[in-house]
Amino acid sequence: MVAATILLATPVKVVVADKPKGDAVTFKDHVKPILRQYCLKCHGNDEQNADLNLQTYQTLLKGGSGGAVVKPGRPEASVLFQAITATDDAARMPPKSPPIPRKHVQVIRRWIATGLRETSVSKSLSPASTITFNPSANAAKKPSGPPAMPVGLSVIKRPATSRRLPVLAMAASPWAPLLAVSAYQHVRLFDITTRKEIGSLPFPEGVPYMLRFSRNGGVLLVAGGKPVQVGSVVLFDVRTGKRLAQLGDELDAVMAADISPDQRLVALGGSGRTVKVYSTADARLRYKLTRHTDWITSLAFSPDGKQLASGDRAGGLHLWDAGKGGLLFSLASHQASVRTISWRSDSKVLASGGEDGRLIWWNTESGFSSISNSNPHPPQRPSGVYGKLPNGVLAARFGSDGSLFTCGRDSHARFWNVSGKQLRTFKVEAAIPTQVAISHDGKTLVAGDSTGHVHFWTRAK
């Protein structure tokens, strides 16, 4: 006992094998040493607080009095991971101690995400990151059967919030009257025809910052996370609400993402300034784009799948070869953060809007702008107020007929025809419209605002 005490009192250096490669994080080689240092005193063979014993792989999987502590492939949903990453000092493990160093937390996160391997020869238990996601045939085209609408989604318990989260992301299905709207730790689904909420998808990973339907409307991409903590992309089956895959393991919330029309690629980016493009089939990184000098704020694959557009917070906007990641054009015109980009359905025009107040229609074959509107969202100047007023363009979406719907800091949503002429304006009272969408049939215009409300308008006069 005396010897044991001495051993405990001596600082133990945790030897973790070099940066885990690929899926090679294992309980035996990587996780156990970390648990030994931080957890086993209270949750080991000697003492089992909450009936939890983390000493062996088998007892760990068994869990404690509260049930299982790890869910394969789902770190954010695993009690073990939640306990060591809680931001509340009182709730975090180990108790009354500084948080476990970030690099160790990342090892555990990876281990759970990659399927709880016991040793390097064990099989992954994770259902998500393996080859379970199969892009549907004719993914880029109109589905042959009836377009995807959710059916019988299970009712989820929505997290209690003090107020509604601003609408940070929104998307309309290209083929069905279906609208997805971001909310705190879940996604709200609306039937555009009835304008009623018809269900929701849980997103315990945090806040969804980006929502995109696949080209055929069958898959919903939800990207987001928790600021300066974790970020990832989750693909949902629109019909069933099932999780198809989870991609990315970011240190900050994912702010921009898109899925390619053939559903084979997912591009994501955020404060890391790097665009990462993953293969959906095997969750492997296909290529990285490192040209951006600031946060990635927007990403979009062209409808024909050939190009990828990416915008950043410094105003940088680039067009890439979607297959290999080669640079095609740098569309240098924005003087401040690019806030939104949208492709026209024929892939020939890209619209971009930014905090500099500009809205630009780019010819993606020449790399030059074909229409440039320097102040499409002019704010009203109150009397006695001088200087520059915020006039940023926050969101822009093309309809299938080439018309464009935008919103900005002037508290208006505006509708433009193919040649960039403004047709209609809509005022949003007492809030800033943050996101826009056009229904699949082009008849309904939708905007979400900074107080979390969703506004529906009929396009025709």
Place this chain on the structure above:
Amino acid sequence: MVRRAILLLLLATVQGQAADGLSFRRDVMPILFRAGCNQGTCHGSSRGKDGFSLSLFGYNPKGDYFRLTREIIGRRVNVAAPEESLLLLKATGAVPHTGGARFSRDSEYYKTLVEWIRQGAPDDAGQVPEAVEITLSPTHLLFQGQAKPVQTTVMARYSDGTKRDVTSLALFYSNNPDTATIDKNGLVQAVGRGDGYVFARFSRFTIGSEVIVLPPAAGYKWSKPPVHNYIDTLVHDRLQKLQLLPSALADDDTFIRRVYLDLTGAPPNSEQYRRFAKDTHAKKRARLIDDLLRSPEFTDLSTGLWAESVRLMGGGYTPTATDLKAAEAYYQWIRKQISQNRPFDEFVYDQVTASGSNLRDGPTNLYTMLVHDVRFKPKAFAADFSQLFLGIQIQCAECHNHPFDRWTMDDYYGFVSFFTGITRKPGAEPREFYIFNKRRAAPSRHKVDGRPMVATVLGGEGPAAADLDSRVALARWLTSPQNGLFARNIANRLWARFFHRGLVEPVDDLRISNPPTNGPLLEELARRFVKYGFDQRALIRDICNSRTYQLASKPNATNKLDDRQFSRARLRRLRADVLLDSIIKVTEWDRPFRNFPKGTRAVQFYPRTPGDTSQPLWFDDFLKTFGRSSRNSICSCETRGEPTLSQTLHMVVGKNITNAINAGLVTRLLERGDGPRALIEELFIRCLSRKPTAEEMAAMLELVAEDVKEKAPYEDILWSLLNSTEFSFNH
């Protein structure tokens, strides 16, 4: 569902009641300030930090509100889940943060921020009362030895008349941590003997409390030294408070050397020395001071000092409008005013309101010399103008409210507007420009919101009268007897000229957070200056006649460490030009000055270049080496007094010293045939304004005993005297 709705309704009511309390400007902004978020090294930097920027010390709440809640909606402030706002995660160190943890989750700061976000992070522009004044109590702290620490309290008064204890939201610092320290909660702890100030900052205000720390041992007894005038009374008050004793009165030799150097810019010659030594009149010191104040040398020195402070230089580069002829017109005008003892308020008034040709109307060159540039720059000029005439540095307020003084961006831009109409119109010949103020020129615009700012004097309530040249209103305000800023600044600069330390130091940085070391004395000097009708000779007469000015530099047991209270004379290296003039006067050397006529003194010399004047210029190696102002900026720090190796080498082997010694003085003295004793005594009197001691005389005689007619040993003695610190210092 209905139940849920009712519950939400009830919750909303409860929150609605609590919501009355919290405001962005009144409650949130002070926390960003106190936690250090908006300081210059962090998010207050002009480029922000790590992608997030705040206004420095919170001068722009509207912009800060936008960046916190609107710039990236939902990230920094998350109204759905307040605890997950990045603002809070970063500030508590729950996620990686370059600035580390600023406060804990159980602090009041955290609770306030969470509650504000829970209430929807509301804005409150134009709805909340502003802080209009802060007070720090106690206003005076006296410690005897290692006494118990004392807690201070900061109270803020708001525009609606309410008061609030803001001790937990203020920042504290001490300007003399060797005397007393103050911790982040406002607790003052004595450290060592001396005096200083502790300051509290809140909103845009800074306020100080004086701290005096006395030695633990009693036994101090005031020596009751005589008092010559009010200056001594006020200095003695201060010394008694700090338990210091003044040094003894300086002897006549020290006094004559000091007063000659300070008033005329060179030591007395042997005739002047002997006349004073023989004088037995009881008031011989006062009579000498009066004589010197009337001398042309005093006028030369005073003219040179003013010319230096307005950056007077002559150049041949036409666009800067500082032609040689313009510089000479300005110089001669200044000399004439000083020679006629023109009241200082009129002297300044004429320069401020001057219009006309730069070549013929000397004072117009205030507008060409203060800022040397091809175009007139209102902002740079306003900053330099304020620094020179008011001793106030307002340039901080160009980009943010002054962090350590009362000046805001409103004050700055309002002041700049006095000069936005200043025009230089090309005259009859290329070198000539007509300088005038265009009426109804567009005023400057506020940097934050682009508001046009009508010309307003510093600290003024409303705009200046619009029917006149706006500079007339400015000059009237500036030189008005009611404007304490002006009289205090000039009095402080005059004091610094004779004590080589201002009552406020540096002399061009008067601010709340840099209080005078003897406030009542500065007030009295300013009051007398106004009473004398801004007669600078009268004020100088008071200063030189005070016993304080005439103290010896030798310290006693109590004042050894005193460097701020004038309990003894300060040793000070001579200014570069005075040192050179001293060498010239001692050796009777006819030294030429570049581009100036024969017989010019160093204090009369100013740079004259064939080219551009908007760069550091000395035009004399000696003056450069010994730290004369290069006139590159308005800052008093351009004049340097610190020793360097090249100064030593210059004095030891430099051509100035060699030429001065070879100028023939020793030969002429030898021709008198008075003998070695008289000759050595003459050299001592010339260089050091005293006779050699018996020891010195014996040592010197040993050197020259061999051959009376040989001049080399005498030149060696002269060289040694010029190289002594006693020569190059005023003591």
